Amino acid sequence: MKRYFCLSLVLGLILVLPYHLYAQACANQSRVYANSQFFERNINFLSTGTVNDPSNAVDEDPFTSSNLYLQAVLGADITQFLEFREANKITRKVISGPNTIYVKLSLPSTFLNAGGAIEIGTFRYTTSGTAKIQTLKYNGTTVVGLVGGPGTVEIPVQLTSGEQANGVYVKLTGGILSIPISTDIYGAYVLENTTEIPDxxxxxxxxxxxxxxxxxxxxxxxxxxxxxxxxxxxxxxxxxxxxxxxxxxxxxxxxxxxxxxxxxxxxxxxxxxxxxxxxxxxxxxxxxxxxxxxxxxxxxxxxxxxxxxxxxxxxxxxxxxxxxxxxxxxxxxxxxxxxxxxxxxxxxxxxxxIPKPVPLIDGALAVTKDVCFAVPSTVLSVNNIQSCTTYNWYADQTTTTSLHTGPTYILTGLSVGTHTYYVQSKRDNCTASISERVKVTINVNPLPTVSAANTTTCSGSTATLFVDNPVTGIAYRWYDLATNGTLLTTATTYSTPVLTANRMYYVEAYNTTTGCISSSRAAVNVIVLPVAVLNGTSGSASVCVGSTSTLTNTTSGGTWSSLNTNVATVNSTGEVLGVAAGTTTIRYSIAATSTACANSTDFSVNVNMVPGLTIGSDPEICAGFISSSLSYTNSQYNPVSYSITWSSTDFTNVNDQPLPANNIPFDVPAHISPGTYPAVLTIKNDRGCSTSINFNLKVNQRPPAPHVLVPISSQY
The missing domain is CATH 2.60.120 (Jelly Rolls)
Structure with missing residues (x-):
């Protein structure tokens, strides 16, 4: 029966075992027990010495023992020899230094009080195999120093380099007083390399x-x-x-x-x-x-x-x-x-x-992590890595086929969804030294998507860019470059500065919950068109209500429009009609084409009110009168001059004369015949606007002169 033991060097411990016994990290060694025994007694008539159950010391069971008993006076002794032999128990084995033979024995309290002596040492046979050579390793004092009290102890018997032995012996020697002494011998073993796998x-x-x-x-x-x-x-x-x-x-x-x-x-x-x-x-x-x-x-x-x-x-x-x-x-x-x-x-x-593995996800202590789809890799690793230990990664708690072996597991190409892994520690070259499996969860979140349409603007103008179908919970970040670059704004829209040439902008989507970013930035091309060439408008900047004036523009193909038709209208030829007093803009526009933006030029037109007054009744005179006047009241809009145009050529027209107050005088030809003579009174204000008013002059027949006889007297 073999007992297993692994040798491993650890610095800083107080060891009595030699270095080489713990130098083979991860390797297994088995206990190879002494499997043959015999004993010798040197007993006088005053002494008693026995070995009870001697075979128990070589039965390879560490819990059974032989018992050496001695009640003797000084000089008597009893010795049990434990010998190493091959499996056939015939061929003697040689244990060579610097190996160590371990002897398990116990000393009861009676032994410690008796004053008797104990020896432990090695023995070997001579070349002829007939004589034994014994080498003392421990005496009574050193053994008691190791034991320190009644009970069992494992005593290492160290062979020096080049020393050889066939086994060990335990010897009891009687003291001065005839007090019984005894010891239990459980066995002796050496450690040998083995390929067998222990628990x-x-x-x-x-x-x-x-x-x-x-x-x-x-x-x-x-x-x-x-x-x-x-x-x-x-x-x-x-x-x-x-x-x-x-x-x-x-x-x-x-x-x-x-x-x-x-x-x-x-x-x-x-x-x-x-x-x-x-x-x-x-x-x-x-x-x-x-x-x-x-x-x-x-x-x-x-x-x-x-x-x-x-x-x-x-x-x-x-x-x-x-x-x-x-x-x-x-x-x-x-x-x-x-x-x-x-x-x-x-x-x-x-x-x-064996400890459970302590997981790391991407270098941080964690058992779960959210990652984004298409991340190059997610690294699962073990924080508490031990030597002589294999780490296996599994898909579940029970499967026996691992996904990966090693303290680091690099995951690539994970699909969207939840991915669960279990990591387990297993001690190398051991049957049952296996830890619990520790669950590690990777949640792979989808990447948000983003698109935005190209747009066109005119040189010297801004452009507003829009994200197509924005989603709640997604932040949209606008940049000036496809990668890196300057963050311009975070919004569903972006208004550019004034542009004079074509320009590219880029927008990415950022999930504010998962932290995932779109796989690439959507490119938005802003096409900047030139503004159509347009000359200025010329013409009169004022017009009177009810009057027209014509504006002109040398650029062909445009259209005219008034921005306030309640003040003035304009027709397709540029003729402006004053409607009411005020100011309006007359616009001449060139429509946009595929190669140029629309353009327009504005011309401001002031519309002035025409003057007015209320004339009295048509004037009447008798033939032969050479002047008359036209009375008026209620003048409006500041008339400052007047003109009179007669339908009869017998009259002399009046042109742009200052308007007098209350009565407008005019001349009448002396030879004019009785009758009604139509005329047009035109009054003009300081804005140059005029109003024409029709009136008639009635010339009546002069009555005949009366004939009166006046007597004439004369002094003469």
Whole structure:
């Protein structure tokens, strides 16, 4: 039967094992036990010496033992030899230095009090094979120094370089007083490289006893250990080892579980215990320490970093676990050694635990991350990478075929949706050192899309660009370049500065919830057309109500329009008709073409009111009168001059004479005959606008002169 052990070098630990035993990281070694034994006695008539169950020392079971018993006076001794032979148990094996042979034995308290002597050493046969050569390695003093109290101990017997041995021996020698002494010998083994794969986290042996007092009397007041093997068996919740604390504060009971292979820094130790009273306290009565190699002790583990929790389904049990940042192959649990500590602690299970992977997503601690579609890659990795460990990535919790092996998993080409992965740690060259699978979720969000139509504007003008069908929750960012460039604005529209040449702009979509950006920026081409060439308009800048004036423009093909037809209208030839007093703009426009923008020129026209007045009744005169006048009242819009145009050529027309107040005089020909003579009065104001008013002059027949006889008298 072989027991497995892995050798691993860890700096900074207090080791009594030689360097080479821990130098082969990740490799497995098995316990190869001594499988043959014999014993020798040197007993006088006053002595008794026996070896009970001698074959138990070579049965490859670390929990069975032979017993060497000696009650003798000075000079008597008894020795058991444990020899290494091949599987046929005939051919002797040679163990060469600098190898180490480990001997497991125990010394009861009676031995420590008896004053007897013990020797441990190696032996080898001479070339002829008939004589043994023994080499002492430990004497009574050094053995007791290793044991420190009653119980089991694993003693490393170091072979020097070039030294050879066929086995080890344990010898008891009687003291001065005839006090019985004995020791239990569980076996001896060496470590050899093997290709067999062990359960690295399961214990293969237990060392136990009482500590901290080299000479202890027999009695329950000093504690006890029982059922040691149950602490590492296959029933972690039902069978147990017991540590009972006595009332003596100088000692404690301990149990050390030995594992098949040393841990990797970062592994945890896990202990399942039950307290039967007496003060379970990680700072006091209960102590937990880790070792690497026989008697290689690290600093004691206290409550710092310890996780304590109940065991589901077993309310009376407590699970204690803690990570160790150095390598260990043994966990020692002690109970007692403090004032007021008594009772019993049951140890149900002691194991090593490989840690669960701590995931990184793109270098950050996370178990879930939202990414955008078409991202070049998403990197899943393990933060707590350990040596001698393989990391497998799976699609689910149960499948046995991995997607990828290694601490880093680079994902590319992920489709939109949720992608779930599970990462698991597995210790190399171990059967069952496998962690829980840790779930990692990658949510791949779609990229937003964006489009915007090209547009046309005129030179010297701005242009407004629009996103096609904008979506709520999407921000639209406008740039001057297809990549990088200057952010111009964030909006669904963008108004350009004044442009004089064609220009490209770019817009991208940004999902404000997912942070995803469109795969590329949409290009928007702004085509800048020249403005059509157009000459200025010429003509009169004023017109009177009811009058017309004609405007002209030498650029052909345009159209005329009035911006206020209530003031003036214009026809297709440019003729402007005043409608009401005021100012309006007359526009001449050239329509847009495929190569030029529309253009127009404006011409301001003032429309002035015509003057007015109210004339009195038509004037009448008698023939022969040479003048007359036309009375008027209620003058309007500032008439300043007048003209009279007669239909009869007998009259002399009046042209642009200052308008007098109240009466307008005119001349009448002396020879004019009686009758009615039509005329037109035209009045003009200071704006040059005129009004014509018809009137008639009635010339009546002069009545005949009366004939009167006047007597004439004369003095003469």
């Amino acid at each position: 690295c986290d399961k214990g293969v042996d237990v060392i136990s006893g009482l500590s901290d007092n080299a000479v202890l009397p027999v009695g329950s007041a000093f504690g006890s250990v029982s059922g040691e093997a149950n602490a590492i068996d296959a029933s972690p919740f039902t069978t147990y080892a017991s540590l009972s604390a006595g009332l003596n504060v100088l000692n404690s009971a301990y149990l050390t579980a030995v594992f098949a292979r040393a841990s990797v820094p970062g592994d945890s130790a896990k202990v399942i215990i039950e307290n039967l009273g007496g003060g379970l306290n990680l700072f006091g009565g209960l102590g937990i320490q880790t070792y690497l190699g026989a008697n290689g002790l690290t600093s004691a583990t206290t409550a710092s970093g310890i996780v304590s929790k109940s065991v589901p389904g077993y309310p009376n049990l407590t699970e204690i676990s803690f990570a160790i940042n150095s390598s260990f192959d043994r966990v020692r649990i002690s109970y007692g050694g403090a004032l007021g500590i008594s009772g019993t602690v049951r140890i149900y299970n002691v194991t090593k635990v």
